Amino acid sequence: MDSTAFPHDLVQAQHDWNTTYRALATSGNRHTTVLRRRLLELSGMIWWYPFWTTVPGNAPAARVELRRLARTQSRS
Numbered sequence: 610m611d612s613t614a615f616p617h618d619l620v621q622a623q624h625d626w627n628t629t630y631r632a633l634a635t636s637g638n639r640h641t642t643v644l645r646r647r648l649l650e651l652s653g654m655i656w657w658y659p660f661w662t663t664v665p666g667n668a669p670a671a672r673v674e675l676r677r678l679a680r681t682q683s684r685s
Contacts (some may be wrong), residue, residue, distance in 0.1 A: 615643060616660055619658050619660055619675065623678075623679035628679060629644055
């Protein structure tokens with residue numbers, strides 16, 4: 610899958626999901642409710658994003674590629 614095919618705001622949402630997940634994992638029981646709500650919100654945004662209706666039959670692979678792309682971009 611061509612990584613440039615993903616809309617910028619979809620990649621940003623995945624990046625925000627990754628960041629929020631890490632914050633929840635390291636929060637030490639502080640602000641967990643807020644972080645969990647944010648994860649749910651971002652999960653819904655990513656799952657229902659209109660881009661997924663345009664992926665021809667290979668959405669699972671594209672979702673994996675999105676997660677990989679968001680991880681590599683956050684390291685840069």
